[in-house]
Amino acid sequence: xxxxxxxxxxxxxxxxxxxxxxxxxxxxxxxxxxxxxxxxxxxxxxxxxxxxxxxxxxxxxxxxxxxxxxxxxxxxxxxxxxxxxxxxxxxxxxxxxxxxxxxxxxxxxxxxxxxxxxxxxxxxxxxxxxxxxxxxxxxxxxxxxxxxxxxxxxxxx
Ligand SMILES: [Ca+2]
Numbered sequence: 001x002x003x004x005x006x007x008x009x010x011x012x013x014x015x016x017x018x019x020x021x022x023x024x025x026x027x028x029x030x031x032x033x034x035x036x037x038x039x040x041x042x043x044x045x046x047x048x049x050x051x052x053x054x055x056x057x058x059x060x061x062x063x064x065x066x067x068x069x070x071x072x073x074x075x076x077x078x079x080x081x082x083x084x085x086x087x088x089x090x091x092x093x094x095x096x097x098x099x100x101x102x103x104x105x106x107x108x109x110x111x112x113x114x115x116x117x118x119x120x121x122x123x124x125x126x127x128x129x130x131x132x133x134x135x136x137x138x139x140x141x142x143x144x145x146x147x148x149x150x151x152x153x154x155x156x157x
Contacts (some may be wrong), residue, residue: 016157021050023155026065030155033069037148040129043085047110047153053100055152063138083133085151091128115137
């Protein structure tokens with residue numbers, strides 16, 4: 001079926017968002033939070049299995065959708081130490097963070113937590129993957145890709 005036909009039918013509001021797989025349409029974003037802890041590459045693979053990618057949380061405007069998603073699932077990102085993988089990393093070129101659609105996440109973006117990205121986590125250096133947590137607002141931090149975290153997948157609609 002081509003897109004035109006599908007968009008004309010009764011499922012139009014969710015068109016392309018796999019709600020049957022537990023995705024939710026929140027403020028025009030099609031998202032699912034996985035409450036299983038995985039390293040970054042396993043999380044990427046899981047999202048790709050849904051024909052999506054890790055959530056590209058590119059602006060403050062994306063914060064409410066994530067918090068709403070957590071709330072819907074009965075979880076709270078505001079608790080200390082809680083964080084979720086998002087779709088940015090600097091694996092290809094150090095210090096050049098890219099979202100999964102290849103757009104850049106500037107190192108001076110207001111989305112980073114204070115002092116981030118610092119290419120560091122405890123004693124580990126050269127860390128390359130990005131998580132989001134909540135400190136009065138959603139904030140990003142670069143951490144080791146081997147960390148096991150919850151993750152948010154996004155399907156483009
Ligand atoms: Ca860091």
